[in-house]
Amino acid sequence: MQTDLKPSFRQLCADHGLAVTHQRQVLYEVMQQMPGHPSPDEVYLRLRKRIPSISLATVYKNIRLFLDSGILQEVSPHHGSLRVEMNGHAHHHLVCIRCRSISDIDEASIGEMPRRKKLSGGFLVQRYAIDVIGLCAECQR
Amino acid sequence: MQTDLKPSFRQLCADHGLAVTHQRQVLYEVMQQMPGHPSPDEVYLRLRKRIPSISLATVYKNIRLFLDSGILQEVSPHHGSLRVEMNGHAHHHLVCIRCRSISDIDEASIGEMPRRKKLSGGFLVQRYAIDVIGLCAECQR
DNA sequence: TGACAAACGATAATTATTATCGTTTAATAG
DNA sequence: CTATTAAACGATAATAATTATCGTTTGTCA
Numbered sequence A, B: 001m002q003t004d005l006k007p008s009f010r011q012l013c014a015d016h017g018l019a020v021t022h023q024r025q026v027l028y029e030v031m032q033q034m035p036g037h038p039s040p041d042e043v044y045l046r047l048r049k050r051i052p053s054i055s056l057a058t059v060y061k062n063i064r065l066f067l068d069s070g071i072l073q074e075v076s077p078h079h080g081s082l083r084v085e086m087n088g089h090a091h092h093h094l095v096c097i098r099c100r101s102i103s104d105i106d107e108a109s110i111g112e113m114p115r116r117k118k119l120s121g122g123f124l125v126q127r128y129a130i131d132v133i134g135l136c137a138e139c140q141r
Numbered sequence C: 001t002g003a004c005a006a007a008c009g010a011t012a013a014t015t016a017t018t019a020t021c022g023t024t025t026a027a028t029a030g
Numbered sequence D: 001c002t003a004t005t006a007a008a009c010g011a012t013a014a015t016a017a018t019t020a021t022c023g024t025t026t027g028t029c030a
Helices: A005-016 A022-032 A040-050 A056-069 B005-016 B022-032 B040-050 B056-069
Strands: A091-096 A102-106 A123-135 B091-096 B102-106 B123-135
Touching: A005 A022, A022 A040, A022 A056, A040 A056, A123 B091, B005 B022, B022 B040, B022 B056, B040 B056
Parallel strands: A091 A123, B091 B123
Antiparallel strands: A091 A102, A123 B123, B091 B102
16 A cells, blocks of 8 residues: 555655655655654654664755755755844845845835734744845846 | 943943953944844954954854843844754744744734835845744743 | 952864765666 | 666765863952
8 A cells, every 4th residue: 555645755856856765755754744843853863763774964965955956945044154133223134045145124115014912822022033035136137 | 532332332231241341342343343144253353353362262152142131133033953844834933032942823823914026126025934033921931 | 459250262072064985776778 | 677877875074153161361349
């Protein structure tokens, strides 16, 4: 009996020109079973239960591959290294997916968010940080 | 002649219980002159022009101190390590400043952003990533 | 001014991630 | 169905970013 996850992953790989390996297949399945925002290490620990011989490097390599192919997305578009915010005014960020540049944009220029103090679940809102993700003028050619 | 930056920094330190050292003072001044989103290393390179003997560790220690005191802010509330987004639906994030947890919230629950295709400067919008920053129910006590 | 805690500089340690390389495996042509 | 070959694997070294350690120096406050 074939599970119906396999064919869809096989298709996904075909669409992106990736070879279908056992490791990749199980990696993908394991991640699907981890809702939320797992780190590569967390994925690795889970994956080892199904493929004890798997390497952490393989996990990193394939997660990067999935991200670069657009099969998966990162939680933060700029998680790389610490950046200090030196713009004192209320503003948000334009993040270019190609050149990775971050530029500032006035809150007024993109429209205000409807502000609420409390959200469902009792979360107390302090501020909104909005990343507008797309292509900057330069990178559109 | 005293520059009027010094007294305000002195006050800032007093408010947050920090000692006023020469290194800290110049670090702060240098960062103020770097609009945008400098990295610790970029700050270090600039700062060395004014205090050649300064250590990179001192830069890191004091930036962290400033961040923890709330004197400065980070560009991204979750820059730490790579996180994979496994929630397929359109959603945004509630980021707790205390426990660092990231939970998902439906786009509908926080109100829609006014969507535009193009922004001033020719930026081509692909999607919005919104972080609602504040305190989760747990951390409010 | 002098004592003491805090901050400094140098550098070791840690963590996250990527690169290298010899071996194994999947794709596919015959 | 098997042989060829490029791609992927596992182990591990290398790199980059950040934090910890520790002996010395400096700011704070009595």
